[in-house]
Amino acid sequence: MLDTTIKQQLETYLQNIINPIEITVSTNGSAKAEELVSLSKEIATLNDKISLSVDNSPTGRAPQMAIAPQGQEPRVRFAGIPMGHEFTSLVLALLQAGGHPSKASQALQDQAKSLTSKLNFEIYISLTCQNCPEVVQSMNLMAALNPNVTTTMIDGALFQDEVSERNIMAVPSVYLNGELFGQGRMSLEEILNKVDTGAADKKAAELSEKAPYDMLIVGGGPAGASAAIYSARKGIRTGVIAERFGGQVADTMAIENFISVKETEGPKLVAGLEQHVLDYDVDLMKTQKAVRLEKKEFIEVELENGAVLKSKSVILATGARWREMNVPGEQEYRNKGVAYCPHCDGPLFKGKKTAVIGGGNSGIEAAIDLAGITEHVTVFEFADTLRADDVLVKKAESMPNITIIKSAMTTEVIGDGERVVGLKYTDRTTDESHLVDVAGIFVQIGLVPNSEFLKDTLELTNRGEIVTNAHGQTSIPGVFAAGDVTTTPYKQIIISMGSGATAALGAFDYLIRN
Template sequence: MLDSNMKQQLGTYLQKIDNPIELTVSINETPKSKELETLAREIAEISDKISLTIKTDDVGRVPRMTVAPQGEMARVTFAGVPMGHEFTSLILALLQAGGYPSKEDPALQTQAKHLSKPLDFEVYISLSCHNCPDVVQAINLMAVLNPNISATMIDGGVFPDEVDELGIMAVPTLLLNGQPFGNGRMTLEEILNKVDDSAEEKQAAELSAKAPFDVLVVGGGPAGASAAIYTARKGIRTGIVADRFGGQVMDTMAIENFISVKATNGPKLVAGLEEHVKEYDIDVMTNQRAVDIRDIDDEHGKKIKQVELANGAVLTAKSIILATGARWREMNVPGEEQYKTKGVAFCPHCDGPLFKGKPVAVIGGGNSGIEAAIDLAGIVEHVTVLEFADTLRADAVLVRKAESLANITIIKNAMTTEVLGDGNKVVGLSYQDRKTDQNHVVDVAGIFVQIGLVPNSDFLKDTLELSDRGEIVIDGRGQTSLAGVFAAGDVTTVPFKQIIISMGAGATAALGAFDYLIRH
């Protein structure tokens, strides 16, 4: 199961276990059970701090593995074989159950320990999902820290009947006490804030009490991180306030055009950004969404900026850099909103395995759309690509690859008009041929929307000059139409939405803001 190199690396990690832990594996005669048993035995052989019990007559989900400190009731469960992206989740569970401290924010860990109500988390995942481990690791840590909490990872590919019964068509899907709790990537902070009734009020008070920043960066993607590093290096008080650190890049897998790095992926790049930001005295405030910015006069009659957050908190700053990025563009057709996470999806890497052996559609013929079609073709029965224009916008090498695959059909001049469903899930879509005006129906179980991005600037439409596409209009220094407010990255009118361009734009805005502070 594990090669010699992985065993050697795992052995290094498991040396950090202080207290004995127990693995209990429940199996039957299925191949996945044999895989899990092999994995568990190999792990137990590496460390004398790990004991193993194999059960062959257990009830409930099988195969499954529980991890617990010796002598304690197991609260962390892996239903399925935690390999792929979830192998890291397993290693962390072993370490934390064995007493090795988590690197998560101590304040968040204290918050988790103080939760008093019973919380039974279940998260449905796919092993190819790069967002799923964040949720699995968050609830596992909560379960290790608090005896009132239990956490179960469930591989939807191993338990398809459960997935079908619950109507799960997107991962990660998180349940709490048997009820839907959340979909998509969620951080420990986000989960805690949803279950801790007093968290939002406390946070708002703490944030509002912060002293004014010289520069407040709104947004934590490549542009925001770059801007914050540049301003912090100038020795001025810098803060980042963001919904999540990393932004849209967290949902990007293959990155092969970041100069000097031949190949990487979004989560890995974001981890590097976060590590770099932490090298400086930057106040990072995540899980916060800005809803307004405004100018006010301070006690000396000088203009100062205010940023209001969704929880009611107000932050003040002498200058602001807006780097709120963009989000997936939606089709805006009937049925789309109703069937989100029920067949309408935006991440082929995450949700593709849930449509194994079924027909799907990809909307969009750019690089993202054609790459999605190629990836999905190896999993699903058939992929129908619908492109609005009369030509594909994807790179020629991608188009040739897609056209060479027998289970990909590409339809051009196709305008999607409706998502069709049976009340519970997607069953098809309708489109209009833009040349003939004829309407057609394609029977599909899933629809992957890959038609570009929309700037996250809705809250600025009455404050700043925006383009007809909703982008923040900036000059060569990143200055917006409001003095002292700068902007960078995908939310702006800068052409070519690329990671490396966003980073450069962030640096430009930071230097522009610094120059503004010197002069004013």
């Protein structure tokens, strides 16, 4: 299964194994089970500290791979073949079982070790989901560190009966001790804070004790990261608070217009951004959401957990989020057929009819991707023309299982109480209403700025964008803004980075004059 280059790279990684480990494969005679056995045999031949056993009469899920230090009961399992985006999860699980230390902060590792409750995580994923590995790897690390924690990655495409039984229509979907724990991307810190009672109060007290910053950046996307680096290089006390480092970029699959980098993926770029920020003396505070900003002696930023941070200057780089349709049924069936990430959730609709809302680049790209997985894709565009690049439109029009409907106003999501079964739209040229049978609806209609907490605080446009001047200055002296949350035109990664640099330089200029 592994080509020569990957084998060589994997063999090098596995040299970091300190203690013997054992792989146990549960099979059921299926072709996928044979693939998993073959993969496990290849891995076992790469290091003499890895032993392999095969269980041909399992009582649990099969095919499944369990990994454990030799002589111990397995706490990390992969139900399915951990290739694609999950191959890194497999490699890390092998290394951690073999005693190789994690790169996670010692504070988070200590927090994981201190958990006393029995925690059994089941993580439903798709191998094409770029958000799933972070969740799998975080929970695998918790299991490696703490005997009270067990975790199983489950490939939803392979275990369709479980997916149907639990009505799983979005990945990652995580169950804890049999109950739904969460959906979507989650960091190790977020997971620990959710299972560790009292963690939020302790964190709030710790943050409130921090000394005032010279420059505090709110947001950890490309604009926030750029601002942090430019600020830190000036030698001033710099802090960053981010609800999720990377922002929208972490959900972006292919990036082909980042100058000097021919092609990359969002999670890879985000990892590089975070490492670059941490190369400087920057106080990075993740999983923290700002809820209030007020200028007093210092500029104060209140967080959702009640902590208040103070700074001489602030840069708002809170970015944007996917725009919703705001039609009946959308919220009721969110993650039950209504989705916003075709790369993540597309495989769950294999062989089914789907819809894409939006005819811009994102919408047409989503339709093309889904056409290779689903039975049929219908694109609904409100305008009478498509806004996507011509090359994408021609590609979509050439595919037999894509239908494009223009001048279509989506009016309602139809469900059966458990999942999406259809979509209603109105033909804007005839005013006639139509019902289309679909199992999944992928919304791709642009972005909404994350600025609600700033309403009545500083000047915003009627779209909620922060108004800034050429230096990134907002209507409040000492408060600057950058990136997709502002009036900066063209919401692009490279433009956000430049906007962040501009705001940081503008804020520094403000500091030296005040």
